[in-house]
Amino acid sequence: MPVQPQRALYNLANRLIFRATRNRLPSHATTDSTETLLQHAEARLSANERTIARLQTDLDASLHFHRGMVILTSLRLLSVEATKNRDISFRSWRLLDVEDLVLEELGATAEVHLVQAGELEYAWRVITGRVREADAFLARFKEQQRILRSESAALQKALDGNGGGDEFDDDATTTGPRGSPLIRLLKFALPWRSLLVLGFLLTLAHVGAQMITPWLTMDLVDNVLIPLQSATDRVHVKHVYRFAAFLAGAAVLTWMLNWAKTFVVARLAERVTSRMRRETFEHLQRLSLTYFNKKRTGDLISRIGSDTDHISLFISINLIEFLSDSLFFFALAGILIWKNPLLAIAALGPAPVVGWLVNKVRTHLRGGFAAASRAWSAMNSVLTDVIPGVRVVKAFAQEQREIDRFRAADKHIFDTNDRVNRTWSFFTPMIELLTDAGLITVWAVGAWAVAHDRITVGVLTGFVFYIYRFYGRLESMSRFLASAQRASASAHRIFEVLDVQPDMPVNDGRKKIGRIRGEIEFKGVKLRHGSRQVIKGIDLKIQPGEMIGLVGPSGAGKTTIVNLACRFFDVTEGAVLVDGTDIREIDVEDYRRNLGLVLQEPYLFFGTIAENIAYGKPQATRAEIIAAARAARAHDFILKQPDGYDSMVGERGQQLSGGERQRISIARALLIDPALLILDEATSAVDTETEREIQEALDHLVKGRTTIAIAHRLGTLRKANRLIVMEDGRIVETGTHDVLLAHSGTYARLHQAMMEVTHR
Amino acid sequence: MSAAFDLSTDTSGRLVFVDPAGTRHQNVRPLRMFPLTEPNHWISLQDASGREVGCIEDPSKLSEAQLTALRMALAKRDFVPVIRTIHRVARAADGHEWQVTTDRGPTKFRTENDEAIQSLGGARFVIIDDHNTRYLIPNVEDLDRDSRRKLERYY
Numbered sequence: 001m002p003v004q005p006q007r008a009l010y011n012l013a014n015r016l017i018f019r020a021t022r023n024r025l026p027s028h029a030t031t032d033s034t035e036t037l038l039q040h041a042e043a044r045l046s047a048n049e050r051t052i053a054r055l056q057t058d059l060d061a062s063l064h065f066h067r068g069m070v071i072l073t074s075l076r077l078l079s080v081e082a083t084k085n086r087d088i089s090f091r092s093w094r095l096l097d098v099e100d101l102v103l104e105e106l107g108a109t110a111e112v113h114l115v116q117a118g119e120l121e122y123a124w125r126v127i128t129g130r131v132r133e134a135d136a137f138l139a140r141f142k143e144q145q146r147i148l149r150s151e152s153a154a155l156q157k158a159l160d161g162n163g164g165g166d167e168f169d170d171d172a173t174t175t176g177p178r179g180s181p182l183i184r185l186l187k188f189a190l191p192w193r194s195l196l197v198l199g200f201l202l203t204l205a206h207v208g209a210q211m212i213t214p215w216l217t218m219d220l221v222d223n224v225l226i227p228l229q230s231a232t233d234r235v236h237v238k239h240v241y242r243f244a245a246f247l248a249g250a251a252v253l254t255w256m257l258n259w260a261k262t263f264v265v266a267r268l269a270e271r272v273t274s275r276m277r278r279e280t281f282e283h284l285q286r287l288s289l290t291y292f293n294k295k296r297t298g299d300l301i302s303r304i305g306s307d308t309d310h311i312s313l314f315i316s317i318n319l320i321e322f323l324s325d326s327l328f329f330f331a332l333a334g335i336l337i338w339k340n341p342l343l344a345i346a347a348l349g350p351a352p353v354v355g356w357l358v359n360k361v362r363t364h365l366r367g368g369f370a371a372a373s374r375a376w377s378a379m380n381s382v383l384t385d386v387i388p389g390v391r392v393v394k395a396f397a398q399e400q401r402e403i404d405r406f407r408a409a410d411k412h413i414f415d416t417n418d419r420v421n422r423t424w425s426f427f428t429p430m431i432e433l434l435t436d437a438g439l440i441t442v443w444a445v446g447a448w449a450v451a452h453d454r455i456t457v458g459v460l461t462g463f464v465f466y467i468y469r470f471y472g473r474l475e476s477m478s479r480f481l482a483s484a485q486r487a488s489a490s491a492h493r494i495f496e497v498l499d500v501q502p503d504m505p506v507n508d509g510r511k512k513i514g515r516i517r518g519e520i521e522f523k524g525v526k527l528r529h530g531s532r533q534v535i536k537g538i539d540l541k542i543q544p545g546e547m548i549g550l551v552g553p554s555g556a557g558k559t560t561i562v563n564l565a566c567r568f569f570d571v572t573e574g575a576v577l578v579d580g581t582d583i584r585e586i587d588v589e590d591y592r593r594n595l596g597l598v599l600q601e602p603y604l605f606f607g608t609i610a611e612n613i614a615y616g617k618p619q620a621t622r623a624e625i626i627a628a629a630r631a632a633r634a635h636d637f638i639l640k641q642p643d644g645y646d647s648m649v650g651e652r653g654q655q656l657s658g659g660e661r662q663r664i665s666i667a668r669a670l671l672i673d674p675a676l677l678i679l680d681e682a683t684s685a686v687d688t689e690t691e692r693e694i695q696e697a698l699d700h701l702v703k704g705r706t707t708i709a710i711a712h713r714l715g716t717l718r719k720a721n722r723l724i725v726m727e728d729g730r731i732v733e734t735g736t737h738d739v740l741l742a743h744s745g746t747y748a749r750l751h752q753a754m755m756e757v758t759h760r
Numbered sequence: 761m762s763a764a765f766d767l768s769t770d771t772s773g774r775l776v777f778v779d780p781a782g783t784r785h786q787n788v789r790p791l792r793m794f795p796l797t798e799p800n801h802w803i804s805l806q807d808a809s810g811r812e813v814g815c816i817e818d819p820s821k822l823s824e825a826q827l828t829a830l831r832m833a834l835a836k837r838d839f840v841p842v843i844r845t846i847h848r849v850a851r852a853a854d855g856h857e858w859q860v861t862t863d864r865g866p867t868k869f870r871t872e873n874d875e876a877i878q879s880l881g882g883a884r885f886v887i888i889d890d891h892n893t894r895y896l897i898p899n900v901e902d903l904d905r906d907s908r909r910k911l912e913r914y915y
Contacts, residue, residue, distance in 0.1 A: 608797075610794065610797070622793075622794065622798060622801070622802055623817070626793065626802070626815075635812065636810070636811070636812065638793075639791055639793065639804055639806070639812070640810065642892055642894075643795050643796055643894070644791065644792060644793045644794060644795055644804075645793050645794050646794050646795055646796040646797050646880075648875070648878060
C-alpha cells in the first residue's frame with residue numbers, strides 16, 4: 001500500500017512539534033488515546049488474525065473532533081473509539097459479511113460508509129486531509145476481501161495461510177523505525193565496526209595514559225620533594241632523573257595516543273556522515289514528485305548539507321571526548337576512593353550537583369537546537385528562492401523586499417541561537433564555579449587530613465591534580481552536551497527524510513518489459529489531489545506510433561494526464577495500461593527508459609553540451625550524440641560555441657537561449673530513441689522563428705513513436721493523428737483538426753481565440 | 761569516410777574542400793567538435809558563412825597530403841596553451857591572477873570565478889581566462905609538486 005503523503009507529512013509535523021516538548025510534557029493527549037485505542041483493538045485479535053491496515057478517524061457524528069480507529073485485520077473490520085465516559089466502545093464485522101465500504105466526500109470532511117445488505121450499517125468520519133489515506137484503506141479492504149472470498153472455498157487455508165506475513169511495522173501508515181536518533185546514528189557506523197572498536201580502544205588507552213602523571217606526582221612529592229626540603233633523608237639524584245624521564249614518557253605516550261585517537265575518530269566520522277549524505281540523497285531521488293512539490297528546496301539542502309555537518313562534528317570531536325571523559329570519571333573516582341575515601345567524598349561532592357544541572361540544561365538545549373536547525377533551513381529556503389529568481393527580483397525592483405526577507409530569516413536564526421546561547425553561557429561558567437568549589441573543598445579537607453597525618457602531602461598533591469582534571473573534563477562535557485543535542489536534532493531531521501517511504505513503491509511492479517510497443521490506454525482513470533478531483537474519468541486508447549495532441553484551457557488536466565503516463569503519480573481509480581499491462585505492475589525504471597520528455601522549460605544540468613545530450617544514455621558514442629544534435633537542428637549552433645560540444649552550459653543552461661536549450665533537450669530525448677514521447681508545451685516559451693526551427697526538430701522526433709503532445713500553439717499539433725480536447729478533467733471532444741473545427745465546439749473556440757491573438 | 765572528397769591547400773594557404781558531390785569549397789574552416797575531450801577526431805568543416813559542408817570523423821584515415829593540409833589549417837586557429845608550471849595564483853579584486861609557463865612560453869592571465877577551472881574527467885583540467893582563451897592541463901599529476909599545490913586549492 002502506498003504511503004499517504006498527508007499522513008507522512010502529518011507524522012513529520014507531529015514529530016517535529018512534539019519532539020522538543022516530549023521530555024517535559026507527560027505525553028501528548030492525542031497520541032496517548034490513539035495508542036490506547038490501538039492496544040484495545042489488538043488485545044481483541046484472535047490468534048490467527050493479523051492487522052493489515054488501520055485508519056484513524058477524526059470526527060464523531062456531530063462533526064466534533066473525536067479520535068477513533070478502524071482496523072482492517074485479515075478476518076475482520078474493527079472499530080474502536082472512546083465514549084464520553086472514557087470507556088472504549090468496540091465493534092467488529094467479519095469481512096465476508098461486509099457488502100462494501102464506500103467513501104463519500106462531503107466538502108471538508110468525508111465519510112466511510114459500511115454497507116451491509118444494501119443498507120448503511122455504520123459510518124466513520126474523517127477530515128479531507130485523510131481522504132487519500134481512507135482511499136488506500138478501502139483498497140486494502142477490497143483486496144483482503146477478495147483474498148478471503150477466494151479462500152473461503154478452502155476454509156482450511158484461511159486459518160494458517162496468512163502466517164508469517166508482515167506485521168504492523170510494514171504498514172505504510174507507520175513512520176518507519178523509531179528510537180533515539182543518536183542510537184540510530186550508531187547503526188550508520190556499523191560498517192566501520194573495526195574503526196569504531198579501534199577508536200574506542202585508543203580512547204581507553206589515552207585515558208589510562210592521562211592517569212599516569214598525577215600518579216607519578218604523588219610519589220615524586222612524597223619520596224623526593226619532601227625529603228629534599230626537610231633534608232632528613234638523602235635522596236639520590238637518580239630518582240629525580242627517573243621521575244623526569246617517566247613524566248616525559250607519559251606525556252609523549254598521551255600525545256601519541258591522543259593523535260592516533262583523533263585521527264581514527266575523524267576518519268570514522270567522515271565516513272559515517274558521507275554515508276548519511278549519500279543515503280539521504282539517494283532516498284530523495286526515490287521519492288515521488290509529490291514530495292518535492294511539498295518540500296522547500298532550501299530545507300532539503302540544509303538537511304543534507306549542514307545537518308550532516310553537525311553530526312560529523314559531533315562524532316569526530318565530542319562523542320569520543322565524552323566517552324573518554326566518562327571513562328576518566330570512573331577511573332578517577334576509583335583511584336580517589338582507593339587512595340583515601342574521605343578525601344574522595346569531599347572532592348566528588350559537587351559532582352551530583354553538576355549531574356543535576358546537566359540534566360536540566362539538556363532539555364532546554366535540545367528544543368533550542370531543533371529550532372535553530374529549522375531557522376537555518378528557512379534561511380536556506382530564502383536563498384534558493386531568491387538567487388535563481390534574481391532576474392525577476394531585479395525586474396520588479398524588489399531587491400529591498402528580498403533583503404528584508406533575508407533579514408527576517410537571519411534574525412530568526414540569530415534569535416534562536418541567542419536563546420540557546422543564553423542557556424549554555426550560564427552553564428559553562430557555572431561548571432567553573434563548581435570546579436573551584438571542588439578544589440577549595442579538597443584543599444581544606446586535605447589540609448586537615450595532612451595535619452592529622454591521615455594522608456601524605458604527595459597524596460594531596462595527586463588529588464589536586466586529579467580533581468583539577470576531573471572538573472576540567474566536566475567543562476568539556478558541557479560542550480559535549482550542546483553538541484550532542486545539536487547532533488541529535490540534526491540526526492532527527494535527517495531521519496525524518498529517510499523515514500518517508502516512497503509513495504510510489506518501485507518494488508511493487510516487478511515486471512520487466514524492455515522496449516514497449518507504445519500502446520497506452522487510460523481506462524476509467526480518476527485522480528484526486530487531496531480533496532480536489534483533478535481527473536474525473538478519462539477513457540482513451542492511444543495506438544502505437546500515434547501522435548495525439550492534448551488541448552484545452554489551463555487546469556483542464558492535460559499535464560496530469562502526461563504525469564500519469566510517465567507514472568509520476570498513480571491513479572486514484574481506474575488504470576493506465578501500457579501494451580495491455582497495468583502500469584503499476586511494471587518496473588518503474590524499466591518503463592521510464594522508454595520515455596522521452598521535452599518540457600516547456602528545458603532543464604539542463606551543469607556540464608558540457610555533450611554530457612547534457614547524453615544525459616539519458618551516458619554510454620552514447622560521439623557519433624550518436626552528433627547525430628541526435630543534427631536531427632534536433634542543434635549541431636550548427638553548438639559548433640558556434642567556444643568549445644563546440646565540450647562547451648559548458650552553465651547552471652540551468654543560462655548561457656544558451658531558450659530555443660537553443662530546447663533543441664538540446666530535444667536532442668537529449670532523441671538520443672534515447674524513446675518509444676513514448678511526451679511534449680509538454682515544448683514550443684510555447686520561444687518566438688515564432690525559433691518555434692519553426694524547433695518544429696522541424698520535433699517533426700523528426702515524433703516519427704514512428706507514440707507521442708502525447710500538449711500545446712497551446714495549435715500549430716505544433718498539425719501532425720497529430722487525433723486531437724483530444726479536455727476540459728475540467730474530462731475529455732470533451734476527439735477528432736482531427738478539421739473535424740473539430742467543423743464541430744464548432746470547445747476546440748473551435750480555442751482555435752478562434754488563438755487566431756485572434758496571432759493575427760492581431 | 762569515403763575517398764570521395766578531397767582536402768588541399770590553395771596558394772594563399774587556405775583550406776579547400778571538395779565534397780563528395782564534387783562541389784568545391786574555398787576557404788574552409790576546420791573546427792574541432794570536441795576540442796577538449798577528443799581533439800583529434802570529429803573535425804567539422806565549415807564554409808565562410810559558418811555552414812557545415814563536411815565532417816571528418818577520423819583524420820588518421822586521410823591521405824598524407826590531406827592530413828597535412830588539415831593539420832596546417834587547424835594549427836592556424838589552434839591556440840590552447842598547455843600549462844607546464846604554475847608560478848603564482850593571486851587573489852585579485854574580482855577573480856584570480858595566474859602566472860604560468862605554458863608550452864608556448866610564460867604568460868599571465870586572469871580568471872573571473874571558480875567555474876573558470878573545469879575538470880574534464882580524470883586529471884584533465886582546462887582553465888578559461890577572462891578573454892575566453894583556454895589553457896589546458898592534460899594531466900595534473902605531470903605538474904610539479906608546487907604547481908599542483910597551487911592548483912589544488914581551486915578544484
